Amino acid sequence: MFENVISIKDFGKDDIEFILREAENMEPVASGERPSSVLTGKILGMMFYEPSTRTRLSFETAMKRLGGSVVGFADTGATSAAKGESLTDTAMMLAGYSDAIVIRHNLEGAARYISDIVDVPVINAGDGAGQHPTQTLLDLYTMKRFFGKIESLNVALVGDLKYGRTVHSLAYALAVFGVKMSFVSPPELRMPDSVIHDLEGSGVEVTETERLDDVIDDVDVLYVTRIQKERFPDPEEYSRIRGAYHIDRDMVAGRDLIVMHPLPRIDEISPEVDSLPQAMYFRQAFYGVPVRMALLKMLIRERSDSPE
Amino acid sequence: MFENVISIKDFGKDDIEFILREAENMEPVASGERPSSVLTGKILGMMFYEPSTRTRLSFETAMKRLGGSVVGFADTGATSAAKGESLTDTAMMLAGYSDAIVIRHNLEGAARYISDIVDVPVINAGDGAGQHPTQTLLDLYTMKRFFGKIESLNVALVGDLKYGRTVHSLAYALAVFGVKMSFVSPPELRMPDSVIHDLEGSGVEVTETERLDDVIDDVDVLYVTRIQKERFPDPEEYSRIRGAYHIDRDMVAGRDLIVMHPLPRIDEISPEVDSLPQAMYFRQAFYGVPVRMALLKMLIRERSDSPE
Amino acid sequence: MFENVISIKDFGKDDIEFILREAENMEPVASGERPSSVLTGKILGMMFYEPSTRTRLSFETAMKRLGGSVVGFADTGATSAAKGESLTDTAMMLAGYSDAIVIRHNLEGAARYISDIVDVPVINAGDGAGQHPTQTLLDLYTMKRFFGKIESLNVALVGDLKYGRTVHSLAYALAVFGVKMSFVSPPELRMPDSVIHDLEGSGVEVTETERLDDVIDDVDVLYVTRIQKERFPDPEEYSRIRGAYHIDRDMVAGRDLIVMHPLPRIDEISPEVDSLPQAMYFRQAFYGVPVRMALLKMLIRERSDSPE
Numbered sequence: 001m002f003e004n005v006i007s008i009k010d011f012g013k014d015d016i017e018f019i020l021r022e023a024e025n026m027e028p029v030a031s032g033e034r035p036s037s038v039l040t041g042k043i044l045g046m047m048f049y050e051p052s053t054r055t056r057l058s059f060e061t062a063m064k065r066l067g068g069s070v071v072g073f074a075d076t077g078a079t080s081a082a083k084g085e086s087l088t089d090t091a092m093m094l095a096g097y098s099d100a101i102v103i104r105h106n107l108e109g110a111a112r113y114i115s116d117i118v119d120v121p122v123i124n125a126g127d128g129a130g131q132h133p134t135q136t137l138l139d140l141y142t143m144k145r146f147f148g149k150i151e152s153l154n155v156a157l158v159g160d161l162k163y164g165r166t167v168h169s170l171a172y173a174l175a176v177f178g179v180k181m182s183f184v185s186p187p188e189l190r191m192p193d194s195v196i197h198d199l200e201g202s203g204v205e206v207t208e209t210e211r212l213d214d215v216i217d218d219v220d221v222l223y224v225t226r227i228q229k230e231r232f233p234d235p236e237e238y239s240r241i242r243g244a245y246h247i248d249r250d251m252v253a254g255r256d257l258i259v260m261h262p263l264p265r266i267d268e269i270s271p272e273v274d275s276l277p278q279a280m281y282f283r284q285a286f287y288g289v290p291v292r293m294a295l296l297k298m299l300i301r302e303r304s305d306s307p308e
Numbered sequence: 309m310f311e312n313v314i315s316i317k318d319f320g321k322d323d324i325e326f327i328l329r330e331a332e333n334m335e336p337v338a339s340g341e342r343p344s345s346v347l348t349g350k351i352l353g354m355m356f357y358e359p360s361t362r363t364r365l366s367f368e369t370a371m372k373r374l375g376g377s378v379v380g381f382a383d384t385g386a387t388s389a390a391k392g393e394s395l396t397d398t399a400m401m402l403a404g405y406s407d408a409i410v411i412r413h414n415l416e417g418a419a420r421y422i423s424d425i426v427d428v429p430v431i432n433a434g435d436g437a438g439q440h441p442t443q444t445l446l447d448l449y450t451m452k453r454f455f456g457k458i459e460s461l462n463v464a465l466v467g468d469l470k471y472g473r474t475v476h477s478l479a480y481a482l483a484v485f486g487v488k489m490s491f492v493s494p495p496e497l498r499m500p501d502s503v504i505h506d507l508e509g510s511g512v513e514v515t516e517t518e519r520l521d522d523v524i525d526d527v528d529v530l531y532v533t534r535i536q537k538e539r540f541p542d543p544e545e546y547s548r549i550r551g552a553y554h555i556d557r558d559m560v561a562g563r564d565l566i567v568m569h570p571l572p573r574i575d576e577i578s579p580e581v582d583s584l585p586q587a588m589y590f591r592q593a594f595y596g597v598p599v600r601m602a603l604l605k606m607l608i609r610e611r612s613d614s615p616e
Numbered sequence: 617m618f619e620n621v622i623s624i625k626d627f628g629k630d631d632i633e634f635i636l637r638e639a640e641n642m643e644p645v646a647s648g649e650r651p652s653s654v655l656t657g658k659i660l661g662m663m664f665y666e667p668s669t670r671t672r673l674s675f676e677t678a679m680k681r682l683g684g685s686v687v688g689f690a691d692t693g694a695t696s697a698a699k700g701e702s703l704t705d706t707a708m709m710l711a712g713y714s715d716a717i718v719i720r721h722n723l724e725g726a727a728r729y730i731s732d733i734v735d736v737p738v739i740n741a742g743d744g745a746g747q748h749p750t751q752t753l754l755d756l757y758t759m760k761r762f763f764g765k766i767e768s769l770n771v772a773l774v775g776d777l778k779y780g781r782t783v784h785s786l787a788y789a790l791a792v793f794g795v796k797m798s799f800v801s802p803p804e805l806r807m808p809d810s811v812i813h814d815l816e817g818s819g820v821e822v823t824e825t826e827r828l829d830d831v832i833d834d835v836d837v838l839y840v841t842r843i844q845k846e847r848f849p850d851p852e853e854y855s856r857i858r859g860a861y862h863i864d865r866d867m868v869a870g871r872d873l874i875v876m877h878p879l880p881r882i883d884e885i886s887p888e889v890d891s892l893p894q895a896m897y898f899r900q901a902f903y904g905v906p907v908r909m910a911l912l913k914m915l916i917r918e919r920s921d922s923p924e
Contacts, residue, residue: 041683069680071673071677282404574700582704
């Protein structure tokens with residue numbers, strides 16, 4: 001069906017729906033309820049040039065729950081990369097030891113570059129300002145799983161919409177489903193015009209606002225992202241803005257919506273929200289496991305089933 | 309039977325005896341003689357906020373010998389904790405990926421706090437000055453395994469009895485078995501009065517001395533701990549004291565006792581003791597595996613056997 | 617057959633040929649084509665006191681492809697070694713948790729020292745300026761696999777022949793097969809006289825030259841090694857020498873030879889060589905897996921098959 005997972009833009013609506021259905025079948029294995037030996041004897045190679053907890057551990061969990069194993073590195077300290085080995089050489093080596101590669105790299109395009117070189121499937125786990133397609137798939141899965149379908153939703157993306165690769169990819173994917181979107185951010189962190197232009201070109205309805213209050217009565221999903229201190233030269237301006245986009249219990253309790261966040265959060269969402277039924281971010285993190293299991297199974301098993 | 313392993317004080321004599329019997333059944337699996345698939349498909353989540361070799365690797369070994377897998381982190385360098393993620397959020401994430409969590413943390417109470425939040429079993433692998441219950445269980449197992457029973461033993465705890473969480477927990481557990489104890493330490497590093505008071509209140513016989521010679525003819529177990537240089541402002545005083553509690557071959561050879569140590573040792577026990585039959589500390593380290601296997605099997609399998 | 621793998625000098629020609637045959641049987645498992653449960657339930661203990669990517673990951677891959685697991689450390693940051701624990705104590709602990717130990721250490725002799733202490737098999741994965749026998753075995757396997765036999769080959773060792781433990785071990789092993797060798801290096805980095813003397817004593821033909829051109833028409837194998845900048849006080853001298861031993865496309869294309877390299881390379885071989893059929897270094901890295909599988913199977917399984 002597909003050989004690599006590099007950018008969410010490579011996937012059509014049918015592809016995405018197929019992956020989400022497969023992920024749902026995986027849930028009993030993902031939760032440890034049902035053992036699986038689908039990938040017994042198979043090895044996932046991990047190349048993490050940037051630190052990651054959630055993405056890395058959920059890929060590891062996905063592989064191990066399927067009976068497979070993992071080799072590779074979580075940072076570059078104890079590796080040949082520290083001796084000056086090229087990305088190409090490291091990838092060629094790891095491809096020799098594994099049945100698929102997951103790569104996180106600080107440079108945009110690194111994953112696609114590697115996928116052109118090695119003869120095993122490659123999954124992009126985040127390449128700098130570029131793509132993070134498995135995050136987008138688990139975000140979509142979370143919405144699908146809760147609401148039953150994605151098409152008719154009304155989704156607000158909140159916070160830093162300028163720098164976050166997560167919200168850009170998610171916006172493109174939601175557009176494929178015709179989802180109505182609101183972009184809620186301070187002026188300094190607006191969704192880039194190029195993204196808005198693309199989305200409008202694809203026929204979806206998008207609105208922009210600085211105020212959460214403008215949209216909160218209408219949305220099904222509040223997708224909250226981190227606003228990084230480093231974006232603001234003036235600490236007071238940062239404090240003011242952080243406060244304006246902070247999600248607390250009063251804002252959410254009793255409303256017919258879910259709160260999502262790619263995590264880690266710092267203080268965008270008050271901990272008192274965690275116990276509300278609207279809080280979906282920990283469940284969302286767990287959903288990374290069945291989604292990544294579906295991808296690993298498709299990429300690795302289908303490949304080994306096909307004639308040499 | 310129990311849902312978490314947080315403090316040895318949560319376990320009665322019957323609980324402890326049950327765990328030690330289960331551990332003995334685990335020995336052929338722990339040594340690699342007999343494979344096991346008791347925990348196939350299950351995942352242990354490791355949260356090690358402080359470095360550890362023995363505890364961490366023996367938990368990993370225990371889980372893998374039972375057919376299970378491990379995910380998590382051995383230090384916080386390559387994790388979201390480095391980005392400022394809270395302990396709660398990290399634990400919620402890892403609980404979504406695993407069937408049980410093992411945590412080592414520098415703050416007392418961290419393990420119990422986590423066990424109240426997540427919906428998987430939690431095992432405390434050391435929380436600051438607090439508890440390290442699996443160490444205590446393997447210490448008890450070592451005595452039980454060598455002498456057949458714990459009740460009638462005479463145990464000397466030697467070295468730094470003031471700061472070591474290991475010796476405090478062990479003393480409380482030995483009291484449950486009515487064991488006669490001697491505390492051998494320099495005055496600066498005496499067993500805290502509060503502990504002695506508790507022990508005497510439970511009816512066991514304890515004696516205190518500064519001199520090993522006073523007790524060595526009577527004890528079955530010399531449990532030696534590390535005296536840390538940092539405790540002494542004066543290096544000469546440190547040297548003098550270190551010498552007074554140093555265990556060498558002459559002190560031990562031919563006597564009817566065993567020498568235990570939680571390891572790592574620096575120079576509390578002379579390497580020439582290692583080859584004596586009295587030296588039990590490497591065997592003791594190995595016993596961490598069957599004891600932790602017994603706990604993992606009880607916590608994870610019984611949970612998944614029970615109705616949802 | 618043998619209990620440890622410490623130095624290639626411990627292996628006779630028959631031993632080596634047996635290992636290479638076993639490695640060939642392992643290839644379908646090494647490539648993930650065929651699952652194996654030969655070492656299910658078994659654990660390999662890894663003690664890496666120096667960073668390594670290829671050696672460490674290929675041992676891990678080998679163990680996991682055979683159904684086994686790995687515990688240990690990839691660097692000493694998060695371990696008791698950082699607290700001052702002795703090599704002996706760390707090895708005794710890990711031997712208690714595992715069925716075989718792989719050690720890389722900065723001190724020559726460390727692996728043999730450990731093998732005398734612990735009661736599980738020990739594999740040397742590089743001990744300082746000493747030995748790296750599994751590298752030598754995979755080098756030999758690469759030649760055997762490509763040419764069908766090793767005996768009649770003509771092998772040029774190129775680059776830094778003075779400091780590289782890899783080329784010294786390889787030269788001794790090639791001598792066992794009566795291989796004709798050329799040593800191509802700058803005068804500063806000549807093969808040590810002691811090695812040449814030993815080789816000539818064993819009856820093999822060796823020649824020395826500074827110029828690649830002198831040998832390139834006659835050799836079957838160009839075995840290229842890294843020339844380290846640190847060896848040259850004068851950066852210009854380093855540049856000149858690096859250039860003289862640089863392998864590019866024109867030098868190799870169309871010739872009846874293979875190019876090998878233990879990797880990581882920096883710039884000894886031009887990337888444009890990678891796509892030529894002569895480029896064997898990535899294949900060579902992969903061959904580390906079947907060779908190490910053969911060793912692990914022999915050391916661990918034969919041990920557990922034998923009566924206690």
